[in-house]
Amino acid sequence: MSDNILEIRDLTVGFRTEQGPVEILKGVSFDVKAGEIVSVVGESGSGKSMTSLAVMRLITDPNAMISGTIRYKGRNLPGLSAREMRKLRGRQIAMIFQDPMTALTPVHTIGWQIAEQMRVHLGLGAKVARKRSVELLGKMGIPDPERAYDRYPHHLSGGMRQRAMIAMAISCDPAILIADEPTTALDVTVQAQILDLLQDLRREYGSSIILITHDMGVVSTIADRVLVMYSGRIIEHGAKSDLLDKPQHPYTLGLMRSIPPMTGERPRRLPSIPGSPPLPGKRPEGCSFRPRCEFSFSKCSAVPPLYRCNEQFAACFLAEHGSHQWQRNLAEERTAK
Amino acid sequence: MLLAVLRRAFDMVFVMFGISVIAFLIFFATPGSDPSARIAGRNATPEMLAQVRIAFGFDRPLYVQYGRLMQRLFIAQDLTSFVNRGQKVVPAVLQATPVTLCLVFGAAVIWLTAGISLGIVATVFRGTIIDKSLMLLALAGVSMPVFWVGSVMNLITQSRFHDTWLFSWVPGLGYTSFFESPSLWFKTLVIPWFTLSVLFIGLYARVLRASLSESYQEDYVRTARAKGLSESRIMVRHALRTSLITLLSMFGLDFGALVGGGAILTEVVFNLPGIGRLTYQALQNLDLPFIMATVMYSTFFVVLANALVDVAYAWLDPRVCDAR
Numbered sequence: 001m002s003d004n005i006l007e008i009r010d011l012t013v014g015f016r017t018e019q020g021p022v023e024i025l026k027g028v029s030f031d032v033k034a035g036e037i038v039s040v041v042g043e044s045g046s047g048k049s050m051t052s053l054a055v056m057r058l059i060t061d062p063n064a065m066i067s068g069t070i071r072y073k074g075r076n077l078p079g080l081s082a083r084e085m086r087k088l089r090g091r092q093i094a095m096i097f098q099d100p101m102t103a104l105t106p107v108h109t110i111g112w113q114i115a116e117q118m119r120v121h122l123g124l125g126a127k128v129a130r131k132r133s134v135e136l137l138g139k140m141g142i143p144d145p146e147r148a149y150d151r152y153p154h155h156l157s158g159g160m161r162q163r164a165m166i167a168m169a170i171s172c173d174p175a176i177l178i179a180d181e182p183t184t185a186l187d188v189t190v191q192a193q194i195l196d197l198l199q200d201l202r203r204e205y206g207s208s209i210i211l212i213t214h215d216m217g218v219v220s221t222i223a224d225r226v227l228v229m230y231s232g233r234i235i236e237h238g239a240k241s242d243l244l245d246k247p248q249h250p251y252t253l254g255l256m257r258s259i260p261p262m263t264g265e266r267p268r269r270l271p272s273i274p275g276s277p278p279l280p281g282k283r284p285e286g287c288s289f290r291p292r293c294e295f296s297f298s299k300c301s302a303v304p305p306l307y308r309c310n311e312q313f314a315a316c317f318l319a320e321h322g323s324h325q326w327q328r329n330l331a332e333e334r335t336a337k
Numbered sequence: 338m339l340l341a342v343l344r345r346a347f348d349m350v351f352v353m354f355g356i357s358v359i360a361f362l363i364f365f366a367t368p369g370s371d372p373s374a375r376i377a378g379r380n381a382t383p384e385m386l387a388q389v390r391i392a393f394g395f396d397r398p399l400y401v402q403y404g405r406l407m408q409r410l411f412i413a414q415d416l417t418s419f420v421n422r423g424q425k426v427v428p429a430v431l432q433a434t435p436v437t438l439c440l441v442f443g444a445a446v447i448w449l450t451a452g453i454s455l456g457i458v459a460t461v462f463r464g465t466i467i468d469k470s471l472m473l474l475a476l477a478g479v480s481m482p483v484f485w486v487g488s489v490m491n492l493i494t495q496s497r498f499h500d501t502w503l504f505s506w507v508p509g510l511g512y513t514s515f516f517e518s519p520s521l522w523f524k525t526l527v528i529p530w531f532t533l534s535v536l537f538i539g540l541y542a543r544v545l546r547a548s549l550s551e552s553y554q555e556d557y558v559r560t561a562r563a564k565g566l567s568e569s570r571i572m573v574r575h576a577l578r579t580s581l582i583t584l585l586s587m588f589g590l591d592f593g594a595l596v597g598g599g600a601i602l603t604e605v606v607f608n609l610p611g612i613g614r615l616t617y618q619a620l621q622n623l624d625l626p627f628i629m630a631t632v633m634y635s636t637f638f639v640v641l642a643n644a645l646v647d648v649a650y651a652w653l654d655p656r657v658c659d660a661r
């Protein structure tokens with residue numbers, strides 16, 4: 001219990017729109033332990049980014065309605081004053097975004113932007129901040145960091161910018177690093193390097209990492225635990241090995257089947273499960289995966305609760321009584337390969 | 338660096354040459370705009386006309402006329418007015434320049450300060466009633482014609498309320514040099530400054546508001562928030578710093594155009610003997626030497642402003658130097 005560094009309970013995010021309120025996140029609850037890499041997967045629009053923005057309190061839309069508790073080391077983030085929250089952001093919980101092309105201010109050097117964060121949070125002087133920024137850039141594997149410090153974002157490649165972003169994010173040694181699809185905009189070899197870098201970070205600094213991704217391949221490489229999101233809910237979560245070996249939820253199974261081969265080009269988006277996720281305003285009654293689920297049955301017109309199976313949780317009526325036929329099939333498929 | 342400066346200078350000469358040719362052709366060679374007819378007067382006999390034509394050289398080929406005009410304007414600097422015989426053009430322009438500079442410079446200080454402040458305040462309160470009313474006010478400022486604002490100002494400060502404590506300090510129309518009496522200089526210029534700024538305050542506030550709210554949609558502002566920076570720091574160091582690029586280039590061009598005689602209406606309404614009024618008088622009398630001189634003068638400033646804006650742009654926006 002107490003080694004949970006972040007505890008999210010019943011996080012619900014909705015927006016007032018012209019068509020009435022729409023719920024984007026519905027009762028999202030999960031924990032992050034110190035030093036672990038939690039991976040959040042799901043198709044586009046499932047609410048992965050919304051979850052991370054809610055944790056950071058970065059949802060600025062005045063029409064947003066947010067409820068639930070987010071406890072960081074026991075403090076409830078939604079209850080903090082704007083000032084206290086600011087002290088936390090970038091210092092305790094840092095974030096990197098998907099598109100390193102646009103996420104850095106174009107008119108300042110990357111070094112200045114990294115130093116700025118340390119000067120604000122750690123009160124460092126200009127010289128010290130510069131020295132430490134250069135060190136960080138070097139650690140992130142940026143060649144010639146001394147010169148890189150004075151380069152503007154547009155001088156650097158996507159991979160280098162993402163490294164600079166990561167350098168900035170970890171500059172104040174945060175306890176949690178939220179990475180929202182940090183590799184999606186990058187090409188494959190660079191992706192692998194960035195993932196290596198994140199793993200090194202965890203090893204060296206012991207920070208927890210929440211890694212948001214589309215890519216089950218990424219999940220199988222670096223995650224300790226996996227959360228699967230579908231239409232604003234967490235529909236399955238558990239340790240990576242459990243979840244990948246014996247998925248309980250048909251949606252997770254669909255994602256698993258879409259893991260690209262270990263060799264060769266990884267597709268940018270997951271090969272799709274037939275159909276597409278429902279729009280936030282048009283989610284079906286009962287299990288929201290029902291229209292696309294090959295196993296749906298009468299019970300599925302109700303909303304499935306999270307069923308527990310050892311340390312694995314799944315929101316599917318099939319999981320009520322443990323393993324299913326398709327799990328065995330999957331195992332056979334695996335051994336056949 | 339030197340090469341860039343030289344290239345700029347060459348561009349400038351080239352543009353001024355082009356403009357001078359066009360202006361020359363418009364005023365000297367358009368059918369029906371026979372300058373000798375104007376000089377000789379309305380009741381001139383054909384003999385007098387012919388005499389004027391020869392005396393002023395209008396019988397010579399156009400390129401000779403153009404060359405002589407340019408030579409007298411730039412090299413000998415002894416070009417004289419067609420209307421007020423003997424009045425030299427170059428000293429008149431040089432005399433008018435400081436008046437215009439004082440007017441435009443003062444107004445620029447006002448409109449930059451007010452425009453930027455309003456733009457920032459509106460952005461901070463974006464979406465609220467404060468934002469909306471400020472932007473409406475700015476729109477009103479943009480929509481009011483300068484000569485109308487000037488006339489109303491004059492009406493209020495010179496006649497209607499001149500005898501009240503509020504405006505009794507306002508001196509009569511006209512201009513006093515700073516070196517003659519700094520306080521009088523200031524008093525004569527305050528109202529023209531504000532009059533000239535109104536339009537630009539509105540314009541700059543609206544442009545800045547638009548540019549800032551665009552910046553606030555950008556990912557890098559979200560990053561700045563995620564870094565835990567304060568709102569004021571995000572505004573000044575990230576959003577405003579990026580928007581200033583747009584504003585600065587606008588400012589350079591506006592400033593150049595105004596110094597080049599674009600403040601014509603303000604100068605006429607307030608009877609300030611600056612370049613604008615000089616141009617106005619020259620146009621009214623079709624005083625060709627003066628027209629050519631003021632056209633050249635304003636071209637010079639517009640082109641100069643353009644060049645300066647480009648330099649400043651490269652300095653403010655690191656992306657620019659590489660693009661070239």
Ligand SMILES: Nc1ncnc2c1ncn2[C@@H]1O[C@H](COP(=O)(O)OP(=O)(O)OP(=O)(O)O)[C@@H](O)[C@H]1O
Nearest residue numbers: 015024042043044045046047048049050051061280
């Ligand atoms: N301001 C808003 N008002 C209404 N709906 C919104 C708003 N912002 C986002 N949404 C909706 O929230 C849903 C979840 O978005 P989110 O960005 O969290 O998805 P995601 O899982 O990160 O997807 P992706 O993989 O594409 O990044 C989307 O369907 C989006 O349309």
Ligand code: SF4
Nearest residue numbers: 287290293300316317
């Ligand atoms: S609850 Fe029913 S519809 Fe939903 S995933 Fe499970 S089997 Fe499919």
Ligand SMILES: [Mg+2]
Nearest residue numbers: 048049050180
């Ligand atoms: Mg996202």
